[in-house]
Amino acid sequence: MSKKYYIETLGCAMNVRDSEHMIAELTLKEGYEAADSLEEADLILINTCSVREKPVHKLFSEIGQFGKRKKDGAKIGVCGCTASHLGEEIIKRAPVVDFVLGARNVSKITEVLHRPKAVEVDMDYDESGYAFGEFRTSLYKAYINISIGCDKQCSFCIVPHTRGEEISIPADLILKEVQKAAGSGAKEIFLLGQNVNNYGRRFSGEHPRIGFTQLLRAVSEIEEVERIRFSSPHPLHMDDEFLDEFAKNPKICKSMHMPLQSGSSRILKSMKRGYTKEWFLERAAKIRELVPDVSISTDIIVGFPGESDEDFEDTMDVVEKVRFEQIFSFKYSPRPMTPAKDFEKQVPEEIASKRLTRLQARHNEMLDEMKSVRLDRVYDVYFEELRPGGYVAGRTDNNWLVQAKGSEELLGKTVRVKIVEASRLGSIGEVIA
Ligand code: 5AD
Ligand code: SF4
Numbered sequence: 001m002s003k004k005y006y007i008e009t010l011g012c013a014m015n016v017r018d019s020e021h022m023i024a025e026l027t028l029k030e031g032y033e034a035a036d037s038l039e040e041a042d043l044i045l046i047n048t049c050s051v052r053e054k055p056v057h058k059l060f061s062e063i064g065q066f067g068k069r070k071k072d073g074a075k076i077g078v079c080g081c082t083a084s085h086l087g088e089e090i091i092k093r094a095p096v097v098d099f100v101l102g103a104r105n106v107s108k109i110t111e112v113l114h115r116p117k118a119v120e121v122d123m124d125y126d127e128s129g130y131a132f133g134e135f136r137t138s139l140y141k142a143y144i145n146i147s148i149g150c151d152k153q154c155s156f157c158i159v160p161h162t163r164g165e166e167i168s169i170p171a172d173l174i175l176k177e178v179q180k181a182a183g184s185g186a187k188e189i190f191l192l193g194q195n196v197n198n199y200g201r202r203f204s205g206e207h208p209r210i211g212f213t214q215l216l217r218a219v220s221e222i223e224e225v226e227r228i229r230f231s232s233p234h235p236l237h238m239d240d241e242f243l244d245e246f247a248k249n250p251k252i253c254k255s256m257h258m259p260l261q262s263g264s265s266r267i268l269k270s271m272k273r274g275y276t277k278e279w280f281l282e283r284a285a286k287i288r289e290l291v292p293d294v295s296i297s298t299d300i301i302v303g304f305p306g307e308s309d310e311d312f313e314d315t316m317d318v319v320e321k322v323r324f325e326q327i328f329s330f331k332y333s334p335r336p337m338t339p340a341k342d343f344e345k346q347v348p349e350e351i352a353s354k355r356l357t358r359l360q361a362r363h364n365e366m367l368d369e370m371k372s373v374r375l376d377r378v379y380d381v382y383f384e385e386l387r388p389g390g391y392v393a394g395r396t397d398n399n400w401l402v403q404a405k406g407s408e409e410l411l412g413k414t415v416r417v418k419i420v421e422a423s424r425l426g427s428i429g430e431v432i433a
Helices: 011-031 052-071 082-085 088-093 103-112 161-162 171-183 212-220 240-246 267-272 278-288 309-322 347-374
Strands: 004-009 043-048 076-078 099-102 118-120 141-145 188-192 225-233 256-259 294-302 328-333 378-387 391-396 401-405 414-422 429-430
Touching: 011 043, 011 076, 011 099, 011 103, 011 141, 011 188, 043 052, 043 082, 043 378, 052 076, 052 082, 076 171, 082 099, 082 103, 082 161, 099 103, 103 118, 103 161, 103 256, 141 171, 171 188, 171 212, 171 378, 188 212, 212 225, 212 240, 240 278, 256 401, 256 429, 278 294, 278 309, 294 309, 294 401, 309 347, 328 347, 378 401, 401 414
Parallel strands: 004 043, 043 076, 076 099, 099 118, 141 188, 188 225, 256 294, 294 328, 401 429
Antiparallel strands: 378 391, 378 414, 391 401, 414 429
16 A cells, blocks of 8 residues: 655745645655545645744644644654754654755655654755656646745845745746646646746856746747746836736736835835835836736735834835735744844834734725626636535636636636626636637
8 A cells, every 4th residue: 555645735835836846756756645634644744834933833733733643653744944944953842753854955855754853954956956846736727936045135034044045947947847737737837936036146057047027938938828927026126127028928917916015115124125115106006007907916014123103104005005906914023033033123012913903904995895896897717626516716817716607627728707796805707608
């Protein structure tokens, strides 16, 4: 009987991709199969996130529970960003853990598996070790890494310490990977990096220096590719050439993630974001002007050290002006190894909570206003998933989630859908013709 793995993936799309990578290695090299439950697994992997403190706390109680539930002899591995950041401390605090594998080291999964109490968290990058795993969570969509790490050093962010310096993957490798994925049914390609539109600044060897805009163009020239998405771009690198390509290239989906973090230029400076409130507003207005039906999503941190009421009002002002279609909002969480944790004037928890509640409540109101715009309109929806009750789910080009009555035969197809019900979180549509 083959061995079974159980994997829990926390955090961002990058982690989803890293999990796919590990599954591919385990399947191809060790003959593993997916377990139906944790209790049945021979190998339990937790792919962790360390961007905020809460999930790190939760990790240790989870390891404890998994340790009790696992079958005798099953191994537990902690992977991803918290593995990079805490390293061997994880095994010291939780001896039930068999190995620790950093976010930059996931291709070594089959190696650490056989080394008792292995801790593999080095920050080197060896191109030959970069295998694009053959496993995809979805048949219809492929996540493809274009760069690893981040050089930005935003003062609140632990990622440069967990994922290391930023290195772009050579374009010819990416394009081969896209070709392979699209040729096997993934008509939607999702390009991934911590800072995607900084692509091409540094490679690990001698490679043709193409930038992100050129890479987008090259991906779109692959015939089988129908849709291109990418995450996350940095507002600072949204130059005109990039925005023009975004607007004009019909294969690039019209949804843009623009992580604001704060609307106050003073706070942005202290965060080391490299742009001002005005720059952000101008870029967002330009995107809306070039692509009227665009969706803009964002990340916002409230309660960053030194954030005054006035600074927070600046954030609310940007929210009013840009009218984001989606906001991921967080209370500032002090992280080890980041300068901001030592800044003066840390904002009290109650104030940060109040600001977060106000931001989210106002945004919900805005979403309620926006959703009516969708009603009765017809969108192209690319269906990717079966849902209970005879439904299929997919997304519009501008990233609205839509469900419609239907079955397998709609999966992997782009279909005209009329929206008949719209809510904040998603819409119900009817397939037409
Ligand atoms: N505290 C709160 N939120 C954070 N993020 C990154 N670091 C922190 C932190 N220390 C948020 C940012 C980023 C998103 C992925 O997580 O908004 O864009
Ligand atoms: Fe963190 Fe800033 Fe890099 Fe994003 S751009 S990963 S927030 S350091």
